[in-house]
Amino acid sequence: MEIQDIIKPENLVYSKSKLQVDVISHYCPGCSHGVVHKIVSEVIDELGIQEKTIGVSPVGCAVFAYNLIDIDWQEAAHGRAPAVATGIARTNPDKIVFTYQGDGDLASIGAAEILHACNRGENLVVIFINNGIYGMTGGQMAPTTLVGQVTSTTPMGRTVELNGYPLKITELIAQLPGVHYCTRQSVHTAATVRRCKNAIRKAFQNVMDKKGTSFVEVTSTCNSGWKMTPVQANDWMVEHMFTEYPQGELKDNDKKG
């Protein structure tokens, strides 16, 4: 059988979601953001909520997310996406609101906003991309940087004496009573991409059912900031990040007896 006989519309099994705008993204080659954007687009498409969804984009590499996914977007000041999303969700209760934030945005400058929005149990999806570094500004140390990790502001590696411990903000958020669903996923293999998609679909479904805050952390790579190839960065993440940031569900109120 020739390749031309296989490449026919009736044999299609996987293609770009129609919500993804047909432009070449600004992300570096191999960036996890692209995979998460794809998952978010597919989930919104499959749930049929394109017209009802409002995303709040952060300051960070995902600041241009409005160029890439064909839904309504609002840009927030650095770290303030949960506060802006609170306003949108309260004034538009029929809309599905989500924030998409990186670790520099959510865990550092926006730590107060995210903790209080989650504690109030705002009806939001929060997608948290944790790559342990400030990728956009040149690879500086973030609160989530691992002990010993080399960044441009910790050239000898992060030390506990000088910089303290990595902030496990997802564990903090999981304890808050307003949070309905809290999970930590990754997107480095096909199996984990499928698991992450299920988690994000569940989070959006929870918001459609008005169950409270659903928080999805995606442990990610920043191969440019980490000064590695994309494949090396994935291996490094599995070896080092997963011990500090264990994968899996932290909280699911649906499963409570």
Next chain:
Amino acid sequence: MAKVRGAVVVDKEGCKGCGLCVVACPQNVLALNKDVNSRGYHYSYMANPEECIGCAHCGLVCPDTCITIYRVKL
């Protein structure tokens, strides 16, 4: 002989040559081309097209969503 055949179409200009699909492929079908696209990236291509089973692993991990996958049952 395999019971399914697949085919992968890579959007040559959209590919940034990150190589994640090459590692994700269980059949060693994909490789990075020696040639480059207009932006200078070694884009991914089917080096071994007979082995493709259309599992879509490459498409799932592609950060730039430039892979389209087709599959037929023989």
